[in-house]
Amino acid sequence: MLTFLTQRLLQILPTLVLVSMLIFGLQQLLPGDPALIMAGEERDPKVLEEIREQYRLNEPIPVQYFYWMKGVLTGNLGESMRLKSSVASLVAEKLPVTLQLAAMALLIAIGIGIPAGIVSAVKKDTAWDYGANLFALWGLSTPNFWLGILMIFLFSVTLGWLPASGYVRLGENWQASLATTIMPAFVLGNALAAVLMRHTRSAMLQAMSADYVRTARAKGLYEGRVVLKHALRNAMTPVITLLALDFGTLLSGAVLTEQIFTIPGFGKLIVDSVFNRDYAVVQGVVLVTATVYISLNLLADIAYVLVNPRLRG
Amino acid sequence: MTAAALDPITVTSDAREENPWARAWRRLKRRKGAMVGLVIVVLFVLLATFASLIAPYDPTATSWSAVRKPPTWAHWLGTDEVGRDVLSRVIFGARASLSAGLVSVGIAVGVGVPVGLLAGYAGGWIDSVISRMVDAMLAIPFLILAITLAAFLGPSLSNAMIAIGVTATPVFVRLTRGQTLAAKVEDYVEAARAVGNPRWRIALRHILPNIVSPLLVQASLAIAGAIIAEAALSFLGLGQQPPAPSWGSMLNSAQRFIAQAPWMAFWPGFAIFLAVLSFNLLGDGLRDALDPRHR
Numbered sequence: 387m388l389t390f391l392t393q394r395l396l397q398i399l400p401t402l403v404l405v406s407m408l409i410f411g412l413q414q415l416l417p418g419d420p421a422l423i424m425a426g427e428e429r430d431p432k433v434l435e436e437i438r439e440q441y442r443l444n445e446p447i448p449v450q451y452f453y454w455m456k457g458v459l460t461g462n463l464g465e466s467m468r469l470k471s472s473v474a475s476l477v478a479e480k481l482p483v484t485l486q487l488a489a490m491a492l493l494i495a496i497g498i499g500i501p502a503g504i505v506s507a508v509k510k511d512t513a514w515d516y517g518a519n520l521f522a523l524w525g526l527s528t529p530n531f532w533l534g535i536l537m538i539f540l541f542s543v544t545l546g547w548l549p550a551s552g553y554v555r556l557g558e559n560w561q562a563s564l565a566t567t568i569m570p571a572f573v574l575g576n577a578l579a580a581v582l583m584r585h586t587r588s589a590m591l592q593a594m595s596a597d598y599v600r601t602a603r604a605k606g607l608y609e610g611r612v613v614l615k616h617a618l619r620n621a622m623t624p625v626i627t628l629l630a631l632d633f634g635t636l637l638s639g640a641v642l643t644e645q646i647f648t649i650p651g652f653g654k655l656i657v658d659s660v661f662n663r664d665y666a667v668v669q670g671v672v673l674v675t676a677t678v679y680i681s682l683n684l685l686a687d688i689a690y691v692l693v694n695p696r697l698r699g
Numbered sequence: 700m701t702a703a704a705l706d707p708i709t710v711t712s713d714a715r716e717e718n719p720w721a722r723a724w725r726r727l728k729r730r731k732g733a734m735v736g737l738v739i740v741v742l743f744v745l746l747a748t749f750a751s752l753i754a755p756y757d758p759t760a761t762s763w764s765a766v767r768k769p770p771t772w773a774h775w776l777g778t779d780e781v782g783r784d785v786l787s788r789v790i791f792g793a794r795a796s797l798s799a800g801l802v803s804v805g806i807a808v809g810v811g812v813p814v815g816l817l818a819g820y821a822g823g824w825i826d827s828v829i830s831r832m833v834d835a836m837l838a839i840p841f842l843i844l845a846i847t848l849a850a851f852l853g854p855s856l857s858n859a860m861i862a863i864g865v866t867a868t869p870v871f872v873r874l875t876r877g878q879t880l881a882a883k884v885e886d887y888v889e890a891a892r893a894v895g896n897p898r899w900r901i902a903l904r905h906i907l908p909n910i911v912s913p914l915l916v917q918a919s920l921a922i923a924g925a926i927i928a929e930a931a932l933s934f935l936g937l938g939q940q941p942p943a944p945s946w947g948s949m950l951n952s953a954q955r956f957i958a959q960a961p962w963m964a965f966w967p968g969f970a971i972f973l974a975v976l977s978f979n980l981l982g983d984g985l986r987d988a989l990d991p992r993h994r
Contacts, residue, residue, distance in 0.1 A: 404835035415851040527976035529927050531934050531947075532968030535954055543958045638840030642931055646954065656843065657935060660850035672847055676838040683838075 387691065394687055398680050405676045406458065409669050410451050423663055424467060458673065464666035468659070473670035476655060481674070483651035484644070486556060486563075488636040490571035492629070495578035500625070502579070503586025507594060508613055518583060525580025530639055534573045534646040541569060551648035570647040574639050578632050585628055589621035596620070623690070630686035634679035723912075726988035733984020739977035747793040754787035758944045767960040777962040780952060785963060788944040789970050795945040796974060799860050799929035799938070800922040806864025807871050808918055812907075814868075815875025820883060820902045829872065836869040845928050849937040856929075856945070859938035863928045867921055874917055878910035885909075912989035919985055923978035930971045946971045 421437045422429075438444050442453055457464065463473035506518035542550035548569055554562040593599060594617050602616045603609075641653035648654070652671065659667035727733050746753060755775075762782035770777045776785040818829040836844065848862035882888060883906060891905045932938035933947025941948060946967040953963035 400831050401834045401838060404831055405838050408835055408839075412847060412851050415848075523976060523979060527923070527972055527979050529930055529968065529971050529975070531931065532950060532964070532971060535950065535957055535964045535968065539957050539961050539964070543961075634840055638842040641842055641846065642934070645935065656846065660846060661936070665851075668847055668850065672839060672843060675840060675843055679840060680838050 390691060391688065394684055398684060401680060402677065405680075406455060406673060407451065409672050409676070410454055413665060413669065414447065423665075463670035463673070466659070466664050466667045468662045468664045468667075473667050476667060477652070477670060477674050480650065480652045480655045483553060483555075483649060484637060484640045484653060487567055487571055487574060487640055487643070487649065487651060488633060490567055491575035491578065491636055491639075492633060494572055494575035495582055495632075496629070498575070499579035499582025500586050502583040503625075504590055504613065504618065506583065506587045507590035510591065518587070522580040522583045525577050525583075528576065530573050530577060531642045531646055533576060534570065534643060537569050537573060538646070553647075553649045553651075566647075567649070570643045570649060573646075574636060574643045577639070578636065581632065582625065582629070585625050586621065589624050590617055593617040593621040627686045627690045630682050630689065634675075634682050637675055637678065723985075723988045727984055730984040730987060732980045733988070736977040736980030736982075736984060739973060740981060743793050743797060743974055743977070746790050747797045750791045750794055754784075754790040756784035756787040758783065758787040758791040759942045760784075767956060767963070769960070770962060776966045777960065779949070779963050780956055780960070783942075785949075785966055788949055789946070789966050791944040792946040792949060792967060792970065793974070795856055795933070795939045795943070796926050796929055796971070799856065799863065800925040800974075800978070802860045803863035803867060803925040803929070804918055804921045806861065807867035807921060808914070810864075811868040811871025812875045812914060815872040816879055816902050816907065818872065819876040819879025820898070820906065826876070830876070833869040833872045833876075836866075837873070841866055841924075842928065842931060845932065846935065846937065849932050854937045854940060856933075856939040856943075859929055859932040862932070863925050866928075867925060870921070871914070871917065874913060875910065878913055879906055882906045882909050916982055916986040916989060919978055920982035923975045923982065926971065926974050926978070 421434045421441070421443055424437050424441070425434055442450050445453075454464075461474055463477070465472055466476060469476065502518045502521060506515045509515050538550045541548045549566055553566050556563045594613075596617075598620075599612060599617050602612045607616075637652065640651060641656060643649070644651045644653035645657055652675075656668060656671045659665075659671065727737075760783060762778070765774065765778045765782040767780055768774055768778045768782075774784050774786065776789065779785055779788070814829060818826045839847075845859075845862045845866045848865055849859050852858040852862060879902075887909075888901060888905055891901045896905070929938055930945070930947035930950070933945040934951045936948070936951065939945030939948050941952075949967035950964060950971075953960070953967065957964055
């Protein structure tokens with residue numbers, strides 16, 4: 387296990403370095419002089435030269451990258467030009483909001499996707515199976531920003547049950563917090579529920595045709611026990627691993643969901659920064675997202691080895 | 700030796716191999732979902748191609764006497780906040796969405812397949828470098844990378860297509876590499892090598908045609924993803940710029956008038972849903988028809 391862990395850690399290091407190079411390289415795509423963009427309305431050559439000195443823009447690109455990375459490794463992701471605060475503190479402020487949203491979305495996706503997948507596999511080629519497959523197709527084909535707008539129209543404008551936008555922290559008032567996040571969490575979890583349904587169905591169908599399930603049935607066990615205790619437990623291994631990877635995808639989906647429901651999270655931060663040309667924030671947020679995604683990949687691999695004794699070596 | 704031993708073996712018509720593409724088409728035709736998907740895709744292509752003939756109004760023509768009108772006989776799907784006909788804008792919007800889907804996947808296939816072929820066939824350090832770069836790109840969630848690239852390139856439909864294409868490329872590199880690794884140890888590749896074919900010829904003439912099926916399936920599913928991504932970028936203001944019609948930008952303006960004019964939001968979203976659904980149905984059907992493991 388230790389050897390496996392060391393190997394995986396050594397594998398992700400070059401990936402992380404390349405990700406940082408890619409994110410830093412994006413800045414080079416910007417047309418024109420970065421100092422002019424940073425200066426905004428200011429066109430005084432003295433001020434521009436000061437900016438160039440401060441951000442080492444006169445240095446060669448590898449040297450600029452070295453200083454940027456040096457800052458990143460010490461927790462300094464740069465400073466937001468627009469909000470006049472450090473990118474690290476902005477990330478620390480916004481990330482919990484998105485994590486709450488993503489965790490709720492994950493719970494909704496598990497609550498819908500896994501039971502639907504089980505029913506679909508157990509009742510293969512029946513109306514239940516077709517219904518579950520149609521639900522999966524609906525989930526995979528519905529743009530979440532459209533679903534969000536339709537839900538606002540139904541639950542906020544027409545029925546008046548839920549607020550259309552805004553966010554209340556969980557610690558402040560948990561009921562208001564749930565009311566503001568339940569719609570966006572459903573919107574975010576909808577596509578994931580469809581993916582989970584398909585994975586669960588496929589894994590369950592494989593498990594249901596395995597010898598140990600046949601043995602369990604031959605022993606005279608109730609069908610419910612065969613399905614839930616024998617087939618499901620084995621089918622869940624790949625599904626749980628995929629869940630860890632899909633959590634990263636939720637961070638991506640949060641970009642649009644937070645925009646529609648005006649939730650001040652990670653996704654809204656990146657969109658606002660993009661439109662205000664606050665590139666230090668964009669770089670910082672993308673770097674943090676990629677690092678979270680790579681870490682989740684690693685955790686998924688470790689979980690897979692832990693639950694699968696044949697891979698322990 | 701007897702005469703019977705020297706008799707030539709006659710190949711009967713039953714033993715003749717069916718063309719693999721004809722077989723795939725026969726299998727595809729049997730799948731109702733895939734055929735429904737294909738029909739809707741064809742309808743969208745026709746809508747996009749003949750938009751100027753089909754659309755009842757100019758999609759950019761405003762009318763202050765018809766602001767936010769609900770569906771009527773004059774405007775079947777209603778009008779928007781400046782009196783433009785929603786139906787005409789949905790029809791013309793198909794152009795932006797379909798061209799974004801096709802062009803961005805074209806970029807991803809055009810770059811990803813040769814690079815994946817090179818990585819899988821050459822192996823060694825070339826494979827290591829390409830694989831690490833692919834890992835790095837895949838580590839950044841799809842939409843976040845697409846938004847970042849589109850923002851750095853500048854907001855326009857063509858830049859959105861480039862951003863989506865670049866973002867979708869690593870999936871094609873990884874898929875082609877994997878398929879090439881599996882194909883290059885097959886007997887037919889060994890045979891092609893044994894008769895002295897150069898490496899580029901083996902890769903292009905022997906390996907590539909044999910790995911087309913999974914690439915085709917991935918391409919049709921990637922078009923669905925690219926249509927959603929273009930709509931998302933246009934929704935955020937990073938894709939098609941107003942007043943040119945695009946389903947995503949129509950949803951963006953509709954969001955502000957959801958209480959007064961819900962039809963403005965319903966139809967462009969439904970068009971995205973239908974287009975994505977049709978490519979997903981077609982992709983699923985193609986996978987079943989072309990991949991023996993899914994039969």
